[in-house]
Amino acid sequence: MKNETAETEYIAWLQDIHMRDIKKVGGKNASLGEMYNELTPKGIHIPDGFCVTTKAFWEFISGNKLKDKLSQLMDKLDRSNLSNLHETGAKARALILNGTMPQPIVYEIFSAYEELCRRYNDITEVAVRSSATAEDLPSASFAGQHESYLNIKGIESVQKAVLRCFASLFTDRAIKYREDNHFRHMDVALSVCIQKMVRSDLACSGVTFTLEPESGFRDLVLISGIWGLGENIVQGTVSPDEYGIFKPTFRKNKNGIVFKKLGSKEKTMVFSEDSGSSSENTIKNTDTPLDLQESYVLNDEEINKLAQWALLIEEHYKTPMDIEWAKDGLTGSLYIVQARPETAHSHPSLIHTEYILEKKGTPLVTGNAIGSKIVSGIARILSSPSESGLLKQGEILVTELTNPDWDPIMKKAAAIITDKGGRTSHASIVARELGLAAIVGTGQASHQIKSGDIVTVCCAQGETGTVYAGKLDWTENQVDFAHLQLPATKVMLILGDPEKAFKYSFFPNQGIGLMRLEFIINNAIRIHPMALINFNTLKNKETKEQIEKLTHHYSDKQAYFVDKLSQAVATIASAFYPKEVIVRMSDFKSNEYFNLLGGDEFEVREENPMLGFRGASRYYHERYKEGFRLECEAMKKVRNEMGLDNVKLMIPFCRTPEEGRKVVNLMESHGLKRGENGLEIYVMAEIPSNILLAEQFAEIFDGFSIGSNDLTQLTLGIDRDNSIISPLFSEQNEAAEALVSTLITKARKSKIPVGLCGQAPSDFPEYAQFLVGKGIDSISFNPDALIEGITNIKQAEEKRTKLKPVIS
Numbered sequence: 001m002k003n004e005t006a007e008t009e010y011i012a013w014l015q016d017i018h019m020r021d022i023k024k025v026g027g028k029n030a031s032l033g034e035m036y037n038e039l040t041p042k043g044i045h046i047p048d049g050f051c052v053t054t055k056a057f058w059e060f061i062s063g064n065k066l067k068d069k070l071s072q073l074m075d076k077l078d079r080s081n082l083s084n085l086h087e088t089g090a091k092a093r094a095l096i097l098n099g100t101m102p103q104p105i106v107y108e109i110f111s112a113y114e115e116l117c118r119r120y121n122d123i124t125e126v127a128v129r130s131s132a133t134a135e136d137l138p139s140a141s142f143a144g145q146h147e148s149y150l151n152i153k154g155i156e157s158v159q160k161a162v163l164r165c166f167a168s169l170f171t172d173r174a175i176k177y178r179e180d181n182h183f184r185h186m187d188v189a190l191s192v193c194i195q196k197m198v199r200s201d202l203a204c205s206g207v208t209f210t211l212e213p214e215s216g217f218r219d220l221v222l223i224s225g226i227w228g229l230g231e232n233i234v235q236g237t238v239s240p241d242e243y244g245i246f247k248p249t250f251r252k253n254k255n256g257i258v259f260k261k262l263g264s265k266e267k268t269m270v271f272s273e274d275s276g277s278s279s280e281n282t283i284k285n286t287d288t289p290l291d292l293q294e295s296y297v298l299n300d301e302e303i304n305k306l307a308q309w310a311l312l313i314e315e316h317y318k319t320p321m322d323i324e325w326a327k328d329g330l331t332g333s334l335y336i337v338q339a340r341p342e343t344a345h346s347h348p349s350l351i352h353t354e355y356i357l358e359k360k361g362t363p364l365v366t367g368n369a370i371g372s373k374i375v376s377g378i379a380r381i382l383s384s385p386s387e388s389g390l391l392k393q394g395e396i397l398v399t400e401l402t403n404p405d406w407d408p409i410m411k412k413a414a415a416i417i418t419d420k421g422g423r424t425s426h427a428s429i430v431a432r433e434l435g436l437a438a439i440v441g442t443g444q445a446s447h448q449i450k451s452g453d454i455v456t457v458c459c460a461q462g463e464t465g466t467v468y469a470g471k472l473d474w475t476e477n478q479v480d481f482a483h484l485q486l487p488a489t490k491v492m493l494i495l496g497d498p499e500k501a502f503k504y505s506f507f508p509n510q511g512i513g514l515m516r517l518e519f520i521i522n523n524a525i526r527i528h529p530m531a532l533i534n535f536n537t538l539k540n541k542e543t544k545e546q547i548e549k550l551t552h553h554y555s556d557k558q559a560y561f562v563d564k565l566s567q568a569v570a571t572i573a574s575a576f577y578p579k580e581v582i583v584r585m586s587d588f589k590s591n592e593y594f595n596l597l598g599g600d601e602f603e604v605r606e607e608n609p610m611l612g613f614r615g616a617s618r619y620y621h622e623r624y625k626e627g628f629r630l631e632c633e634a635m636k637k638v639r640n641e642m643g644l645d646n647v648k649l650m651i652p653f654c655r656t657p658e659e660g661r662k663v664v665n666l667m668e669s670h671g672l673k674r675g676e677n678g679l680e681i682y683v684m685a686e687i688p689s690n691i692l693l694a695e696q697f698a699e700i701f702d703g704f705s706i707g708s709n710d711l712t713q714l715t716l717g718i719d720r721d722n723s724i725i726s727p728l729f730s731e732q733n734e735a736a737e738a739l740v741s742t743l744i745t746k747a748r749k750s751k752i753p754v755g756l757c758g759q760a761p762s763d764f765p766e767y768a769q770f771l772v773g774k775g776i777d778s779i780s781f782n783p784d785a786l787i788e789g790i791t792n793i794k795q796a797e798e799k800r801t802k803l804k805p806v807i808s
Contacts, residue, residue, distance in 0.1 A: 010056035011108045014049050014195075025051045025191040026131030031339055032193060038316055044309045045335045048119060049126070049195030050112045052162055054133060056105045057189045060166060064099035067186060070170075074185040077175070082408065085172050086386075092170035101159060109162065110155050113194065125153045125197040127337070128161035130168055133189050145174040145404060146190065150229065150283070151197050151271045158194060165192045172385075176408040198337060201270040201283075202329020204297040205230035206240060208306055209342055210314040210321045213423065213432060214370070217502040217575065218320065220258075221245040221307045224422060225297040227288055228268035230324060235403045236421020236428065237285065239263040239368075239441050241296050245307040246574035246642070254643030257303055258570035259498070262553070263422060265293050294553065302327075305334060313339050322429075352506065354477045355460040356784065361468040364449055367442035368421070369458075369465030370428045372503065375415040375437045376456040376471040379449045385409055396457060398445050402427040410434065415457040417445045417467060439465035463499035479787055484508050487793045489771075490778035492582075493786065494757055496520065498568045501575035504783050508790065511579035511646075512572065513780025514705065514757040517586045517631070520568040521596070525561055526550065529627035531598025532557040543598050550597075558630055565634035566642070573644040580646050582682055582705065585631055587652035589614045610719070615653025615684075620662045632670035639677060650682040650705060655689060657696040664700055674702070685754070686710035691743045698750035704743060705780075708758035712736045731760040732767055744774045753777040761789050768792035773800055 017025055017033025025033065029051045036046045061067050073092050078084050117124045130146035147168035149161040168174065169190045178185055198205075206225035211218050224233060224240040232238045242261040250256025265288050272282045298306070306325055313336070314321050324338040355374040380395045382388070388409040391397055397413040399406075401420040410416060410430050414437075418427045421440035431438035437459045439445075445467065449455060456472040459465045490510045495501065496519030521529075527547055531538060535557045538544045547557070554560040573581045589609035593599050602623065606612040618624040638644050649672065654660045664674060664681060674681050683690065683697055686707035690697055694704070708731045713719065715736045718729050730736070740756070747754035755778035761768040762785035771779060772793060781789040 008108050008112070010053055010059070010105045011112045012051045012053055013112075014046070014051070014193075017051065023133055024053050024055070025193075026054065026133050026189070028129065028131035028338065028340070029191050029193045030131075032195075035313065035316075035336065035339060039309075039312055039336075042312055044312060045333055047127075047196035047198055047335055047337065048116065049193055050116065051131070052105070052109060052192040052194070054189035054191050056108075057166060057191065059102055059105060060096075060099060063102045064095075066095055066099060069095055071186050074175075077179075079179065082176065082179075085175060085408070089170050089172045089175055092175075093167040096167040096170070097163060099163070101163060106159060109159060109194075113155050113158055116194065116196065120196055123153060125151050125199075126158065127193075127195050127197050128152050128158060128165060129193045129195065129338075130165040131191045131193060132169065132174075133191075145177045145407075146171065151201070162192045162194075166190055171405075173404050173407045180411075195337075198326040198328045198335045199330050200326035200328065201229050203327040203332075204228065205324070205326040206233055206297070208310045208321075208323040208325055210310050210323070211342060212244075212502045213342070213428075215502040215506065217505060219247045219574065219577070220502070221247060221250075221310045223298070223303060223306055223310075223325075224263075226263070226265050226268075227292055227297055228270050228286075229283060230326060231283070232267055232269045232285070233422070234426050236401045236418060236425025236440055237269075238265050238267050238288075238420065239422045240265065241298070242423070243298065243303050244571065244574075245303065246570070246577070246644075247311065248577060249574070249643035250304075250307060251311070252643055255641045256307065256643075257300060258574045258642060258644075259567040260296065262294070262296060265297070268292070302334060309336060317341065351478065351480045351482070354479070354784070355458075356475045356477070357458055357460060358473040358475065360466075361456065361470055361472050364455065364467045364469055365417070365439070365442040365445045366464055366466050367417070367439040367445070368423055368428070369461070369463055370416075370423065370431045370438035370440060371436065371459050373415075373437035374456065374458045374460050374472075374474045376454065377414045379417070379451060379453045379455045381446055381449065381451040382409070383446075388412075390451075396455060398449050398451075400446055401425070402430070406430075410436070416440075417442060417449070417457065419443055419446050437465075439467060442467070462497055477787070481506065481508055484787075484790065486510065487790065487797050489776065489793050489797065490755070491786070491790055491793065492755065492778050492780040494780045494782050495572060498524075498571035500783070501572040505575040507783060507786055509576070509579070509786070510778070512576055512581040513755050513778055514650075515569070515572055515581055515583045517565065517569075517584060518588055518592070520565060521586060521588070524568050525564045526597055527561070528593060528596040528599040528602055529558075529561050529630050530602040530624065531596075532561050533626045533630070534601075538598060539601060540598070543601075547597055561630045562634045562637060565631065566637040569634065569647065570638050570642050570644055573638060573647050576646070577644060578646050580648055581644075582648045582650050583635065584650040584652050584684065584705075585619070585628070585635075587615055587684075610713075615655075616651050616659050616663050617653070617655065619651075620659075620666050625666075628666070629670055632667055632672050636671045639679065640671070645678050648680045648682060648702075650684060651701070652684045652707075653686065653710075654683050654697075655687060657693055657700060660697060660700040684710075685743050687714055688739060691739045691746070694743055694746035695750060698747065698752050701752070703752050704747050704754040706740060706743065706754065706756040706758075708736075708740070708756055708760060711739060715739055731758065732764065732770075737770060740771070741774050744771075744776055748775060755780060759785060761792060762786075763788075765792040765795060769796035769799060772796035 014033045014036040019034045022030045129148040209222045212220040223243040226233045226240045240263040244259040245256045246258045267285045268288045272284045320342040322342040378395045380391045381398045385405045394414045396415045398417045416438040418440045456468040492513030494514045496516040551560040590603045590606050591609045594603040619628040680702035682703040683701040684707045685704045757780040
């Protein structure tokens, strides 16, 4: 039941505010009121509060005779170079801060604050937040232009904070913002929200996007979180935890958390001892204790609650949203404290520019890549916004971190590099909105790079961006996906890197034809599965210490493998859902397994690993049987618990039908029964025996995928990595093509699909013509070869149509 509120001239309570009241309370406060009224009944927690209206602001301006004085100041602004911006802003703020608040406004603020204290049965700490009439609108979406003051207590401190909020209408960045968005300065008014303070300084806070902010992928909720106040995440001072929730399966009450990434969270922002006694933000950044750095800020129940709230907010506003959340350390409750439309990727472009680095150079630093561009230019190290004059148009800004005061400067930059920050930091958000390349969280860029150095900023290699010394060469390929029609033959992708999944989901495709587990095991897990199973009895002390360091969050070391593998697969499967994603179970050779942490205790040295203990033969052998069980547990989690039933599984290097039956039966014993919950199991066709006995394999498996590289090697008896005989290697060799042709014919007779994964169909139009002519069902390409591959298939299909005889 809502509290009763008396009508006042200058105060509006959140319970009386809706989106239609933007002129009255500004965009931010109108949104807060809208959520308070429409979404609190649906279970979303929003702190209660009241707003000082824009009418109060205009009464203050009028009562102090400031309108003409401010107008004259703004008229003197150097609009060409903004050379006097700092001076102009300082004078404008001084005019406001030296003004006197009209007594009727003071009385109403006092009465409303007393009522808020009564509602919470205490002398209430409040957050005092600015909200302009032109802020957070679709046409003017930059946030953070005006000030907020936290943990304010007592009526005098509240009144001073309100006045300081009024003055923040003329911060340098706010003036520049209005200039950029063509708002007349004296047409914009300010409202102030006084809201019950959420004590996140004693717990945690963060940001939620209802899409994946890098790619614009709409079916993901991305939650970022840190310990303490949220300013650290906005400024990018620390690297936050990240949680990805897949909307379609989450809505079906499945485990929608497809990934968790632990951030370093080195600092925790808290209130200092004298906080609340003045209108100033008295806060300090403290070192986060090691145990908290290595702990997630949210548990699964809290992640799911925030995800559910995010979906309700997005559904209400009917657009992707950028949401701020906070957890109260006194009560343990979660709250939503702000929500605004996300505009950078709400409408992703279907015109794709792919940047390809021709040759890598000397790496200087690495960090989180924002965007996918490559940029080269002169690096300029700046320590504060006051040095903006040093940055020339088109140079690369390098600094420790940014906040909204940097906004006017960042627009001059060709790229941004910061020491601190994550993918939801201020620098990241502004870089996306401006379409700039950025690498954040490098740790040491401002020390490793020198002002005046020419560097290349590369964000085109996945989630990790690299700054290289000097100017490197790269190519840019632009394709308009909107007008690219797919051929009749299924076009699929080969993908192993989860970091690129959401970006590549926008490429024209009909799913993933090959997802290799080896990339994930090598990069995300790094440990031999048998070393995790036998952790307690490992002989090598140093290896054991390294494994403990990687897995210290897990008392059960096997769970580390299952979690990491399932989350990586789930990320790719969700990016392409509901299209099929064919996951090939691990196909390391013994020498590759040997190189994993702990691998030396479980692998034997083989003279010829290519033809040795690999693929299906490992899965049921005592040396690896338990390791395969972990792979199966991960896949079962993806399909059954996470609900990603678009995942199909594939068995590599299966030498005989008997071996195939053994593996399929073993998978069933681990809860992966063929046909159950729609599970399909494919087999790689990469050994001549797979083709010669295709009818028998077709009785055991649901489809074939031709591995043209291995098949060609084993057909011709060639090691393609041997430089002496490698010129003889060719997928277009008559014998190799004969086997491919035979398999396609046999697969079609058995009425099961057959595809091919490899480079040849994109490199050689005639090979694509050969496959299409034989009637192959699908061809899978690496992303960089996709467009070429589609072109070759289309030409082949057109040629095939022309050659078909006319039946009279």
